[in-house]
Amino acid sequence: MAVNLRSPDPRSLFPIDGVELGWAEAGIRKPDRKDLLVVRIDEGAAVAGVFTQNRFAAAPVLLCREHLAANKRARALLVNTGNANAGTGEPGLAAARASCDELAGMIGCDARQVLPFSTGVIMESLPVDRLIAGLPQALNRLAADHWSQAAETIMTTDTVPKAVSRQVRIGEKSVTLTGIAKGAGMIRPNMATMLGFIATDADIPLSMAQRLTQHAADQSFNRITIDGDTSTNDSFVVIATGRGPLRIESESNDLYVAFRDALTDVARGLAHAIVRDGEGATKFIEVRVEQAASENEASRVAYAVAHSPLVKTAFFASDPNLGRILAAVGYAGIDDLDPARVQMHLDDVYVVRDGGRHPAYREEDGQRVMKNSEIVVRLQLGRGEAATAVWTTDLSHDYVSINADYRS
Amino acid sequence: MAVNLRSPDPRSLFPIDGVELGWAEAGIRKPDRKDLLVVRIDEGAAVAGVFTQNRFAAAPVLLCREHLAANKRARALLVNTGNANAGTGEPGLAAARASCDELAGMIGCDARQVLPFSTGVIMESLPVDRLIAGLPQALNRLAADHWSQAAETIMTTDTVPKAVSRQVRIGEKSVTLTGIAKGAGMIRPNMATMLGFIATDADIPLSMAQRLTQHAADQSFNRITIDGDTSTNDSFVVIATGRGPLRIESESNDLYVAFRDALTDVARGLAHAIVRDGEGATKFIEVRVEQAASENEASRVAYAVAHSPLVKTAFFASDPNLGRILAAVGYAGIDDLDPARVQMHLDDVYVVRDGGRHPAYREEDGQRVMKNSEIVVRLQLGRGEAATAVWTTDLSHDYVSINADYRS
Numbered sequence: 092m093a094v095n096l097r098s099p100d101p102r103s104l105f106p107i108d109g110v111e112l113g114w115a116e117a118g119i120r121k122p123d124r125k126d127l128l129v130v131r132i133d134e135g136a137a138v139a140g141v142f143t144q145n146r147f148a149a150a151p152v153l154l155c156r157e158h159l160a161a162n163k164r165a166r167a168l169l170v171n172t173g174n175a176n177a178g179t180g181e182p183g184l185a186a187a188r189a190s191c192d193e194l195a196g197m198i199g200c201d202a203r204q205v206l207p208f209s210t211g212v213i214m215e216s217l218p219v220d221r222l223i224a225g226l227p228q229a230l231n232r233l234a235a236d237h238w239s240q241a242a243e244t245i246m247t248t249d250t251v252p253k254a255v256s257r258q259v260r261i262g263e264k265s266v267t268l269t270g271i272a273k274g275a276g277m278i279r280p281n282m283a284t285m286l287g288f289i290a291t292d293a294d295i296p297l298s299m300a301q302r303l304t305q306h307a308a309d310q311s312f313n314r315i316t317i318d319g320d321t322s323t324n325d326s327f328v329v330i331a332t333g334r335g336p337l338r339i340e341s342e343s344n345d346l347y348v349a350f351r352d353a354l355t356d357v358a359r360g361l362a363h364a365i366v367r368d369g370e371g372a373t374k375f376i377e378v379r380v381e382q383a384a385s386e387n388e389a390s391r392v393a394y395a396v397a398h399s400p401l402v403k404t405a406f407f408a409s410d411p412n413l414g415r416i417l418a419a420v421g422y423a424g425i426d427d428l429d430p431a432r433v434q435m436h437l438d439d440v441y442v443v444r445d446g447g448r449h450p451a452y453r454e455e456d457g458q459r460v461m462k463n464s465e466i467v468v469r470l471q472l473g474r475g476e477a478a479t480a481v482w483t484t485d486l487s488h489d490y491v492s493i494n495a496d497y498r499s
Numbered sequence: 500m501a502v503n504l505r506s507p508d509p510r511s512l513f514p515i516d517g518v519e520l521g522w523a524e525a526g527i528r529k530p531d532r533k534d535l536l537v538v539r540i541d542e543g544a545a546v547a548g549v550f551t552q553n554r555f556a557a558a559p560v561l562l563c564r565e566h567l568a569a570n571k572r573a574r575a576l577l578v579n580t581g582n583a584n585a586g587t588g589e590p591g592l593a594a595a596r597a598s599c600d601e602l603a604g605m606i607g608c609d610a611r612q613v614l615p616f617s618t619g620v621i622m623e624s625l626p627v628d629r630l631i632a633g634l635p636q637a638l639n640r641l642a643a644d645h646w647s648q649a650a651e652t653i654m655t656t657d658t659v660p661k662a663v664s665r666q667v668r669i670g671e672k673s674v675t676l677t678g679i680a681k682g683a684g685m686i687r688p689n690m691a692t693m694l695g696f697i698a699t700d701a702d703i704p705l706s707m708a709q710r711l712t713q714h715a716a717d718q719s720f721n722r723i724t725i726d727g728d729t730s731t732n733d734s735f736v737v738i739a740t741g742r743g744p745l746r747i748e749s750e751s752n753d754l755y756v757a758f759r760d761a762l763t764d765v766a767r768g769l770a771h772a773i774v775r776d777g778e779g780a781t782k783f784i785e786v787r788v789e790q791a792a793s794e795n796e797a798s799r800v801a802y803a804v805a806h807s808p809l810v811k812t813a814f815f816a817s818d819p820n821l822g823r824i825l826a827a828v829g830y831a832g833i834d835d836l837d838p839a840r841v842q843m844h845l846d847d848v849y850v851v852r853d854g855g856r857h858p859a860y861r862e863e864d865g866q867r868v869m870k871n872s873e874i875v876v877r878l879q880l881g882r883g884e885a886a887t888a889v890w891t892t893d894l895s896h897d898y899v900s901i902n903a904d905y906r907s
Contacts, residue, residue, distance in 0.1 A: 146836040147829030147854075178825040180839070180855025213822020214856050318808040320823075321830035400726040400808070400894075401902055408903030414621020415728075417586045421555030422729035428554040431588070446555075447588025448622050486808075488899050494809055495816030 094375040094464050094484070096367035099254040101239035105267045107290040109133035109332030113232035114244040117225025119218060120173030120211060125244035127222060129229040130168035130288065131198060136332045138165035139300035140206065141308045143325035149177030150187040150217075151207040152324060158191075158203040164297075166204040168288060168328065169194050171211075171222055172247050172273075177323035178214035186219040193223045197230060208286055208326050210247055210273065238269055245286055248275040248493055251368050255360035261349045266293050266337040268357045274317070274365030287312060287327040287361055292335025293350060299342060303354055304329040311358035314481045317369035318490070319398040329354065366482045371489030374406050377467045377482055384475040388425055392470060393481040395423035403486030406466070411457030413442055420470060432473025438466060502783040502872050502892070504775035507662040509647035513675045515698040517541035517740030521640035522652040525633025527626060528581030528619060533652040535630060537637040538576035538696065539606060544740045546573035547708035548614065549716045551733035557585035558595040558625075559615040560732060566599075566611045572705075574612040576696060576736065577602050579619075579630055580655050580681075585731035586622035594627040601631045605638060616694055616734050618655055618681065646677055653694055656683040656901055659776050663768035669757045674701050674745040676765045682725070682773030695720060695735040695769050700743025701758060707750060711762055712737040719766035722889045725777035726898070727806040737762065774890045779897030782814050785875045785890055792883040796833055800878060801889040803831035811894030814874070819865030821850050828878060840881030846874060 110132055117127040132138065140159060142152045158165070169190060176183045191205040209217065242252035256269040270289030295303070308327050339346050367375050378396045383389035396402055399419040405412040413435070420433060435443035440456045442449060460466060518540055525535040540546065548567060550560045566573070577598060584591045599613040617625065650660035664677040678697030703711070716735050747754050775783050786804045791797035804810055807827040813820040821843070828841060838854035848864045849857050868874060 145826060145829035146831075146833065147825045147838050175822070178822045178838075178851070178855060180853065183855070212820065213826060214851075215822070216856075320807050320809045320826060323822075323826050323829060399728050400898070401728045404899055404902035407899065410903065412620065414583070414586045414623070414731075417555045418553060418621060418728060418731050421553035421731060423554075425554065430555050430586075443586070443622075445588065447586060447591070448624075486899060488896050490808070491812055491815065491894060491896050491899060494812035495818065 093251045093368040094372050096251050096364055098251055099239065099242070104238040104254050104256040105258055105269050106235035106238070107267055107269050107332060108292045108334035109136060110290045110330060111233040111235050112237040112241040113229040113234065114237070114240055115225035115228035117171070117221050119171050119221060125240065126172045127225045127229055128170040128241050128244040129194065129226065129233065130241070131233055132166050132330055133332060133334070134164065134166070136164060136330050137295055137297040137300040138328060138330050139297065139304040140326060140328040141304055143322055145321050145323045147178055147323045149175055149209055149324045150179055150183035151176055151209045152326060153184060154187050154191065155206045155326060158206055161203045163201055163203045165206050166200040167194055167198060168206050168208065170208040170245055170286065172245060173211040174209060174215055174217050175211045175213045175324050176209040176217040179216060183217060186217040189219050190222050194226055197226060206328065208324070210245065210286055210324050213323060238271060242271040245271065245273040247273060248370055249273050249368050253361055253364040253368065255357045255364070257353060257357055259353050261337055261353065262346045264337040266291060266335055266350065266353065268353060270357045270361050272361035272365055275368060275370050285322055285325055287358070288330070289354065289357055290330040290332065291354065292333070293331050294333035294335065294338040295331045296340065299339070300329055300331050303351055306351060307355045307358040310355045311362035314479070315362045315366050316394060316397050316481060316483050317366065363482060366484055369484040370493045371487040372484035373464070373487055374485040375465045375482070376406060376484065377480055379467060379469045379478070379480040380472065381469065381478040382471040382473050382475060383477040386477045386479055389477050389479040392420055392423045392425065392472065393479055395419045396468065397481050397483040400486055406461065406485035407487045409461040411454060411461045413437065413457060416468060417443065428472065434471040436469040501659045501776040502780050504659050504772055506659055507647065507650070512646040512662050512664040513666055513677050514643035514646070515675055515677050515740060516700045516742035517544060518698045518738060519641040519643050520645040520649040521637040521642065522645070522648055523633035523636035525579070525629050527579050527629060533648065534580045535633045535637055536578040536649050536652040537602065537634065537641065538649070539641055540574050540738055541740060541742070542572065542574065544572060544738050545703055545705040545708040546736060546738050547705065547712040548734060548736040549712055551730055553729050553731045555586055555731045557583050557617055557732045558587055558591035559584055559617045560734060561592060562595050562599065563614045563734060566614055569611045571609055571611045573614050574608040575602055575606060576614050576616065578616040578653055578694065580653060581619040582617060582623055582625050583619045583621045583732050584617040584625040587624060591625060594625040597627050598630050602634055605634060614736065616732070618653070618694055618732050621731060646679060650679040653679065653681040655681060656778055657681050657776050661769055661772040661776065663765045663772070665761060665765055667761050669745055669761065670754045672745040674699060674743055674758065674761065676761060678765045678769050680769035680773055683776060683778050693730050693733055695766065696738070697762065697765055698738040698740065699762065700741070701739050702741035702743070702746040703739045704748065707747070708737055708739050711759055714759060715763045715766040718763045719770035722887070723770045723774050724802060724805050724889060724891050725774065771890060774892055777892035778901045779895040780892035781872070781895055782893040783873045783890070784814060784892065785888055787875060787877045787886070787888040788880065789877065789886040790879040790881050790883060791885040794885045794887055797885050797887040800828055800831040800833065800880065801887055803827045804876065805889050805891035808894055814869065814893035815895045817866070817869040819862055819869045821845065821865060824876060825851065836880065842879040844877040
């Protein structure tokens with residue numbers, strides 16, 4: 092079902108010096124599937140993360156925040172699928188702590204150097220014994236070229252593993268970035284997506300890593316939505332091992348922007364992959380809002396359109412019932428919006444001029460665009476210079492089927 | 500498909516002295532269906548309305564506001580289905596004006612005493628010639644006992660006509676109230692629902708009618724949601740003909756609250772009927788939020804739950820995947836929410852205690868409630884005294900089918 096998205100060729104995923112990945116079939120929820128991932132990080136890496144703003148943040152998210160705040164350099168990521176360990180109260184926190192303790196003992200580091208991540212069903216107890224029992228198998232499999240298997244391990248309702256890898260030259264130095272992510276549903280990231288991990292061999296300070304992580308998330312995962320549901324477990328982590336030749340010490344360095352762009356490009360590739368593989372997705376839609384008075388305003392309009400079930404079902408049906416988009420613009424909460432200044436294009440088709448149907452607009456033209464699998468909705472508000480884009484999917488029968496059956 | 504909702508027995512709908520209703524098959528969008536309604540109101544009635552807050556408000560909504568502001572006593576409502584006359588710019592406004600002019604000429608009143616309403620597809624030109632050609636037929640059929648046919652005439656994707664009628668005694672005087680409404684999709688009213696009309700024979704001042712209309716809307720139509728899409732055409736009108744024995748001159752009168760409650764009861768009956776007949780609905784769900792710090796906060800949490808596609812698909816599947824409700828509470832935008840103070844009941848089942856799964860909660864108990872067609876979700880936030888309730892439906896395959904096929 093995924094929209095123009097294929098499994099990455101494992102040979103296209105560059106290893107990152109200083110990072111090894113191993114998986115296990117721990118039987119967290121179901122037997123005989125990869126559901127446990129360990130990412131071992133060499134000493135001295137700069138590791139930073141951004142996490143969900145959901146107030147019911149999962150136990151592993153709470154622990155990640157606590158461990159990163161302790162200012163120890165992270166040495167491992169520990170990821171399980173099949174159980175979100177969210178809405179689980181104190182016992183959930185204790186389970187997450189126990190899993191960090193065990194892994195720390197096995198690899199020889201402080202428990203606060205382990206960052207835990209969980210994804211799956213909310214409000215069920217984490218089977219921590221099975222998780223811990225799976226750790227030796229995962230450690231036995233640690234290798235630098237296991238990115239493809241790692242991407243498979245973190246899938247839930249994803250239909251395609253998601254990985255992006257780049258090798259670029261920045262100021263005569265080569266830098267490598269490789270990332271994986273999982274998505275599919277409960278996707279309206281707020282600070283980060285469900286799970287996304289990018290590693291690079293660049294050598295950067297920890298404080299810069301944190302700002303770069305935030306920037307990349309804002310330009311990628313924080314601009315996608317599938318169903319408007321912000322997860323309890325969203326986490327995005329960047330690991331900079333410092334083992335490669337590129338070293339950036341300050342943000343005033345000429346190389347900084349080039350590296351930031353490369354990182355953002357990988358993050359955006361992963362974010363787009365999540366949308367393309369959104370639950371039930373048959374279309375990949377970019378909602379671009381221009382001429383807004385502020386970026387916040389542009390964002391509100393873009394999300395109103397991207398979340399409207401009526402707009403999304405019209406895309407699913409390839410029905411150019413485009414008045415539904417205007418209705419969503421109208422309820423986006425801009426009190427002083429002047430409809431007479433609003434323009435709308437669907438790809439190259441000028442649909443709405445000055446708030447009403449363009450006299451030259453013909454339904455056949457709208458129909459032609461709606462049949463595409465990739466569509467850009469461009470809205471101009473006539474209020475200012477700010478702009479944004481968000482990426483989303485249509486709403487199909489399969490979305491309902493997947494979410495009505497998820498636990499069965 | 501409607502949830503525990505049947506067509507009203509025409510004999511249960513009391514006529515209102517001073518109001519007559521007539522319909523026509525004007526062929527606005529399709530031939531041979533009732534699609535034009537005229538409600539003729541005797542002189543001297545107090546008529547008040549509340550309208551959508553959508554900035555792309557339809558031409559008829561703009562005209563209703565203009566006509567009511569002119570402070571002329573309304574003498575007729577003119578309603579068409581099949582075309583929303585929204586996103587139609589100046590030509591749409593001219594078409595709505597022409598229809599009011601014609602009807603005013605036929606019944607002998609000022610054009611500003613006619614209130615127009617449209618519902619149907621957005622961004623298509625209103626076929627005003629066909630509408631005007633249908634007026635004589637509608638006027639020929641004017642009669643006080645045509646409420647049932649009027650309810651049928653204003654249906655679009657509704658599967659059941661919606662009407663509520665009450666005769667109550669207030670301070671020894673009898674008062675009659677009869678109302679009709681249409682809903683089905685693009686339902687997250689903001690000030691009023693798609694179309695709702697209530698008439699009463701009470702004798703009340705115009706200013707009181709306006710405040711009562713707002714109050715009734717706030718307690719009914721403004722608390723329902725099907726898909727979160729606020730329509731361009733929401734309109735709710737109350738007609739008080741003053742022909743009955745009940746007369747209320749001031750809001751300090753003892754009878755005022757009793758009458759307000761009777762009016763609100765009728766409005767809530769219509770609003771619930773709209774939810775029960777929501778597009779694809781198989782469940783009627785009340786989301787009740789208690790112990791909030793403010794009513795606004797309670798409302799935000801209630802709507803976050805009521806709009807979550809994941810929560811709605813779980814209800815459709817009768818799957819007690821109730822962690823999805825906690826996730827929605829968590830992203831409702833209350834920054835200082837303490838999860839450890841949150842309690843959740845599903846009907847009589849205590850599911851979440853102090854932010855985590857209740858130790859005594861058994862999935863069978865949740866399952867039992869989820870199978871019901873009417874369910875109350877009760878959330879206590881542990882922050883204050885404010886409370887609210889909103890009413891919504893599940894999200895089913897039929898919602899997608901209906902909205903993917905609506906125009907075909």
